[in-house]
Amino acid sequence: MLLLISCAKTMKDTSKYEVSQATVPLFIQEAREIALQMSQFSVQDLEVMLKVNSKIAVENYKRYQSFHSTDTTELPALLAYTGIVFKRLNPTDFTMGDFLYAQKHLRITSFCYGMLRPLDAIRLYRLEGDVRLPGYHEGTLFSYWQSKLTDLFISDIKASGGVLFYLASDEMRGLFDWKKVLREIKVVTPEFHVHKNGKLSTIVVYTKMARGEMTRFIIKNRIDSLETLKSFTWEGFRYDENLSNDEHFVYTVEG
Template identity: 60%
Template sequence: MMTFISCAKTMTDHSKVEVPTTGTPQFQAEAIQHALDMSRFSAEELERLLRVNSKIAAENYLRFQDFCSEANKALPALLAYTGIVFKRICPQDFTAEDFQYVQDHLRITSFLYGLLRPLDLIKNYRLEGDVRLPEHEGISMFDYWKPILTDEFIKSIKAQGGTLVNLASNEMKDLFDWKRIEQQVRVITPEFQVWKKGKLTTVVIYTKMCRGEMTRYIIKNRIEKPEELKSFNWEGFCFDAEHSTESQYLFSLLS
């Protein structure tokens, strides 16, 4: 079984966590070229292109300028991203066996790197899927990656049994020919919702926390069958059989 999560917007360039091994991103060359292309934009242009404030734009201007510098150290993707999902995965207490398992069974999207294994070494950046680089003839990063990633993703899922647990945000489907993925492998999408006034409601912060907690649960318990996900229970979120389907598992919480 393969698990799939989104990259995060926030990143760090240092970590005290030691990992037993590291890897090189499969699309390292493409990532370097994208970083070089992004380095041609001024901080003001990045502010508009990435829809960020001037401070974040300036920070990422420097990141792209220094991207290929040897002084700019890389970190394993699982440690470099610092969003809520990654904080909840909490790799600080992973064993060497946990790290090996996660390297084989988890994939992380990246608009710069395409698709990453958790221990692949990456450098800090900021990029969005709708960015259109002149070097790509005006197509978005989504459309750039789609023909490159789809076959590789299907291949990696099949290598781990042919089932994908989709814990990524919805927009990440646009990095792939998602219809082909659903045709060739089994996709399970867990959803996390809260009951409020008799209705199921999505609360974004809870969804992100639950995605991280479920990813950690899968890793720590070596979950290999999607049906075993139904035993996941965190802070009152538990499997809701009545509102689940074969492809969508709902975990609900009474507010």
């Protein structure tokens, strides 16, 4: 079973936790070229392209200006991202065995690096999938990555047993030829809903937290079967057999 989670918009380049080894991203050359293209834009350009305020635009302008410097620090992807999913995944207490298991069974999407393994050393950046790089690629970064990632992703999943447990956000499907993915492998997507006033609702922050907790649960317990995932519980969320099917594992909690 292979797990897929989304990258986060927030990152750091230092960590108290040190891993004994790091790997080179599979698409390092593509990432360097994309970063080079992004370094050509002004702060004002980045503010519009990344849909951010001026402070964040300045921060990322500096990141892209120094991206190719030999002095720029790198951090394994699992430690570099600091969004809600990664905070709940909490890799700072992982053993090296945990990291190595994650390296084999976990993938992280990235608009700059394409697809990352947990130990892949990366540099600070911020990017959106709908960004277009004039003169570099006709479409968005979503379409740019599809031809590069799809077959590799499918092969990766098949090598891990032929099942993808999809813990990423919905938009990340756009990085792949998703119809081809669905034709060739089994995809199971967990959903997290709150029962409130007789209705089911989705609270984004809970979903992100639960994705991180579930990823941690799988890695720490070396879970490799879908049936075992039905036992996952967190903050009252439990597997709901009546709402679930082979493609969607639904976990609910009373609101």
